[in-house]
Amino acid sequence: MYCTHCGAQLAEEAVVCPACGCATENHAKQQAAAKANASDVLKKVAKILMIVFCAIEGVYLIPLCWMLPMTLHYIKCVDEGIPVSLAFKICTILFASLPAGVLMVVADEV
Numbered sequence: 112m113y114c115t116h117c118g119a120q121l122a123e124e125a126v127v128c129p130a131c132g133c134a135t136e137n138h139a140k141q142q143a144a145a146k147a148n149a150s151d152v153l154k155k156v157a158k159i160l161m162i163v164f165c166a167i168e169g170v171y172l173i174p175l176c177w178m179l180p181m182t183l184h185y186i187k188c189v190d191e192g193i194p195v196s197l198a199f200k201i202c203t204i205l206f207a208s209l210p211a212g213v214l215m216v217v218a219d220e221v
């Protein structure tokens with residue numbers, strides 16, 4: 112292998128020419144490989160973060176399992192003039208919406 116800059120003979124694994132100090136083709140290859148490695152690591156970390164955050168954010172969807180049915184039930188009760196039970200009001204305060212549950216309790220006292 113010869114230096115592309117000054118033509119001096121180089122060892123096969125040389126990354127810098129000992130005669131002129133210029134970077135050899137090996138140097139460019141090493142840099143490209145290091146860059147690709149760093150990029151792969153970042154992509155792997157991003158992949159793991161996406162999976163972890165899916166799990167974390169997904170937890171926030173679980174309350175919808177009871178929030179939606181409770182909301183629909185209450186809308187139906189209000190629209191049809193059916194009184195909601197005390198248990199429903201307490202559950203609303205505890206698991207759905209504190210202000211909405213308090214208003215449900217107060218609404219019957221008025």
Ligand SMILES: [Zn+2]
Nearest residue numbers: 114117128131
């Ligand atoms: Zn050289």
